Amino acid sequence: MKTNRHEEIMKVLAESGTLSVEEAVARFGASVATVRRDFVEMAEANLVRRVRGGIQVLHNEQTMPIAIREVQQREAKLAIAREAVTMLAPGNVVFIDGGTTTLQIGSCLPGIPLRLITNSLRLAAAIESQSTRRAVHELFLTGGFLFPGTGLLVGPSAQASISQYHAQWTMLSVSGINQSGLYNDNEHVVESERLMIAGADRVVVLADHTKIGKHSMCHIAGLDEIDVIVTNRHPDTVDALEAFENAGVEVLVAE
Template sequence: MKSTRHEQILRLLAETGQLHVDQAVARLNSSPATVRRDFNQMAEAGLVERIRGGIKLINQVELLPFRAREVKNPNEKLEIARRATTFLSEGDVIFVDGGTTTLQLAHSLPPIKLRIITNSLILAAAIERRMLGQGPWEVFLTGGYLFPRSGLLVGPSAQYSIAQYHANWALLSTGGITETGIFNDNEHVVESERLMIKHADRVAVLADESKFGHHAMRHIASLDQIDYLITNRQTDESLPFENRRGIKLRLIYTS
């Protein structure tokens, strides 16, 4: 229920940019104490900013890199996201995880009908603001436990939700990539990412050059489970791996 209220609050914020306790109480049919608690939790998660008597949207500079001090190469990540969207077709269903590179997809999606399944409240809110209630995209949140200060929905409920869907694409970020596969620093989302890979026809990993040669804490998948690797890294080296259908992993460069 809590994650559903948080989603509703983000949708209300997308309409006005600010939301006060009395407004949320009327719109959500919740008590003032519940609304204040939701506001505080969302502010602690970095989804909104607290103001007197309510909350407001975090400005674009603060939101895009949801952990601004940890984000590297924002321009490169935006170009990688734009390149990834060129593979999408009308009517595609897409899994998108909650990384800083995939967050840039909110500003890169083409004006075609897409269904986006994500575990990221921040991504969902960014897409909602871009649509202003009129865009061609449908967003489905996985549900689950809202992991503190991440904006990510995790845990068994999130995993169960993902397993109910089938997608044309999984567009995934990564904390590191080596010849042994892709990795993530947040162990709480690894199982969700594995399920996205399992339930998608094609998998594209979006990775800027800082991720190469880096082992993060948890292994997500081997390279033979990936179809495309989209990056700004310039190298003549080819990765001698084949994906799960026996097709050589394709490296796509942004320039």
């Protein structure tokens, strides 16, 4: 089916960045004409960029479907989530925002009593699926408007819900983090993230190396509002991580 083939093409792009016509023909068993037609349709839908002989991924969090973004840097994101949850203690209240890195928290929560508050239906479902841990985790959803295609609850109702609570921890995914602070591509969730930051004792940012030193459309908060950054090791981010530490932010590197 064409839709399924488009999804598979996007998954390949998420891992490799580019895909040629010849590679797609060999991988999917489709004709050259079919593959070229797929590439044209996906480019017209603003999912990919056409290049000579094939297509290239668009580096745009807003246009990339969340199911595809989850594939990108998946092993690093899981390692980061595993490192982040080691900081939690029994009885902690934790804000967790919706993002492809914080989503991984759902599969690696420790088996200790926790109260978890999230605006992400996808994360809630991931936590609920861990049947052996249901008894020790209390899960609170914020309510609000379900923003299409994201699984995120946003808007005034979500913000009012977040404002009711106080937490020991806030754990955030971001689109970028640099010396100016945190950034997100989705303006609809920024205010909720700010309220989570304001309502917690300590703020942890989960960001793989592709987010380090980057910025995007919406500024969330400055570095002075962040306590810990959890990331993965990569040679391109050494200087940036050192600068974060010099600014007073604790940096944890997940192996």
